Amino acid sequence: MRKITYTQATLEALQEEFRRNDRVITMSNDIPAELREEFGEERVRLTPISESAFVGAATGLAGSGFVSVVDLRMATFAFVAMDQMVNQMAKITYMFGGQAKFPVLLRMSIGAGIHMAAQHSISPYSMYMNVPGLKLIVPSTPYDIKGLLKTAVRDPNPVICFEHSALAMVTGEVPEEEYTLPFGKADIKREGQDVTVVALSRMVNEALAAAEEMESQGISCEVVDPRTLVPLDVETIRSCVRRTGRLVVVDEACRTCSAASEIISLVVENDDVFNKLKSPPARVCGLDVPIPYSPPMENYVLPDREKIGAAVRQSVRK
Numbered sequence: 223m224r225k226i227t228y229t230q231a232t233l234e235a236l237q238e239e240f241r242r243n244d245r246v247i248t249m250s251n252d253i254p255a256e257l258r259e260e261f262g263e264e265r266v267r268l269t270p271i272s273e274s275a276f277v278g279a280a281t282g283l284a285g286s287g288f289v290s291v292v293d294l295r296m297a298t299f300a301f302v303a304m305d306q307m308v309n310q311m312a313k314i315t316y317m318f319g320g321q322a323k324f325p326v327l328l329r330m331s332i333g334a335g336i337h338m339a340a341q342h343s344i345s346p347y348s349m350y351m352n353v354p355g356l357k358l359i360v361p362s363t364p365y366d367i368k369g370l371l372k373t374a375v376r377d378p379n380p381v382i383c384f385e386h387s388a389l390a391m392v393t394g395e396v397p398e399e400e401y402t403l404p405f406g407k408a409d410i411k412r413e414g415q416d417v418t419v420v421a422l423s424r425m426v427n428e429a430l431a432a433a434e435e436m437e438s439q440g441i442s443c444e445v446v447d448p449r450t451l452v453p454l455d456v457e458t459i460r461s462c463v464r465r466t467g468r469l470v471v472v473d474e475a476c477r478t479c480s481a482a483s484e485i486i487s488l489v490v491e492n493d494d495v496f497n498k499l500k501s502p503p504a505r506v507c508g509l510d511v512p513i514p515y516s517p518p519m520e521n522y523v524l525p526d527r528e529k530i531g532a533a534v535r536q537s538v539r540k
Contacts, residue, residue, distance in 0.1 A: 223395040231364035231396050232385070233257070235371035236291065238400065240265065243289060246375060249276045250293035273303040277328070281311045284324040289375060297330040297384070298341050311380045312355030323378035327371070333386040333424055333474060334524055340512035343520075345423070345475040347384050351451055351484065357381040357405060358451040362426040364394040366449055369403030376402070386424040406453035410462070414444035417534050418462040420485055421445060421472040425525055429472050432530035441538055451481055456488050460495045467500035468537045472525050477507035504533045 226234070233254055240246050240261050248257065249267040258266045269276040273294055280290035294300045300307065307328065314324055334343035350356050357379055361367035367385065374381040411426060412433050421429035426447045433443035444462055448454055463469045469489055473482035482505040490496050490503060509523040 223397060225393045226364055226396050228361075228364045228367055228385075228389045228392050228394070231368040231394075232371060234396075235368045235375075239289075239372055239375040243375075245287060246289040246291065247283065248291040248293065249280055250295065251276075252293065252295055273299050274306055277303040277306040278310070280326050281306060281314070281324060284326045285314070285322055290326045291375065292326065292328050294328060294330045296342050297332045297344050297346050300328070300330050300346075307350075307356075307380075307382075308353050312353050315379065316355060324380060325375075325378050326380045327374045327377075328380070328382045330382065330384060331387045332384045333388055334508070334513045334520055335388045335424065337515065337517050337520060338387070338513075339515035343513035345384070345386075345473075345508070347382075347422075347451055348475055348479055348481045348484070350382055351481060355380065356452060358384065359405065359449065360384045360423045360451055361449065362386075362389065362421075362423050362447055364392065364396050366403060366409070366447075368396055369401055370405070370449065372400075373402045373405060377405070384423065388424050392427075403449070405450045406455050407450075408446055408448045408455035408458040410444065410458070411447050412443065412445040414442040414466065416442045416466060417468040417470060417537055418444045418446060418459070418466045419470045419472060419530065419534065420459055420482075421447060421530075422451075422481060423474065425472040425474050425530075428525065428527045429530055432527040432534065435527065435531055436534055439535075441534060443534060448485075454485070454488070459485065460489055460492055463489050463503075464495050464498050467498050469499070469503040470506060470530065470533045470537055471503065472506045472530055474508050474525055476510045477505055478510050480505070480507055482507055501537045504537055506530050506533045 284290045332345040471482040486503045506525045
């Protein structure tokens with residue numbers, strides 16, 4: 223099977239959905255030339271640097287029969303459009319009693335590890351998990367992002383796609399034939415018997431590297447990628463933990479009120495799983511600080527394969 227980059231897979235997904243449905247449009251202040259050349263400026267709109275304005279316009283277009291794809295670029299830029307996303311887009315279908323649909327796909331890059339300092343390195347998906355009405359996807363591979371983006375474009379609800387900057391040039395197998403991936407279906411990236419490691423976004427790669435190292439030490443790690451946070455495949459995670467009896471959750475975002483916290487809560491509140499735990503669940507998260515610009519300091523505050531391995535060994539020892 224051919225291999226393409228994460229970025230190429232993203233572009234292919236959009237091209238295919240634009241060809242499939244002529245009501246799909248996109249807006250951003252930084253657009254791919256390939257989309258503009260094929261589909262024209264009517265459907266591929268270059269916007270002013272005013273996120274609140276074009277997110278609001280996307281919501282209105284979605285309510286008028288279009289499918290809006292908005293590339294906000296870095297996740298921090300989305301904060302100036304929070305009213306449009308949280309107070310309008312997320313609530314409007316509910317407020318209309320389900321009589322109108324507002325299909326909007328919001329794309330934003332997240333993550334640290336590329337030395338872009340505090341304002342360009344955030345991973346804020348847990349903030350949006352607290353907002354009813356939004357679906358959230360966190361693809362970790364080229365295969366996943368293509369399939370999930372295509373599903374997102376076809377979904378009648380607002381969807382946010384969190385795309386880690388450090389994954390842009392990562393390559394992976396992606397079939398040439400059309401496919402989609404369902405929301406709410408986790409992927410077991412590696413099977414194991416001793417510890418279940420649930421990892422998000424770029425941390426999936428770090429967890430897989432840690433699992434390989436743990437294998438050489440006689441510890442078998444299972445690596446689970448939720449792929450979507452809303453909806454979240456709780457049953458797959460619980461099933462895996464029920465079998466291994468141990469859980470480590472790896473989340474690059476800050477530890478406090480994190481996606482990792484929610485995943486652990488959903489696991490331990492189930493009596494059948496809780497009673498099979500052999501050790502307390504562990505979180506391997508970013509520290510509760512803005513991301514430093516200094517590369518050594520940035521590395522210090524972020525999870526990595528060594529920190530994951532330490533948590534796994536501690537879990538097994540207990």
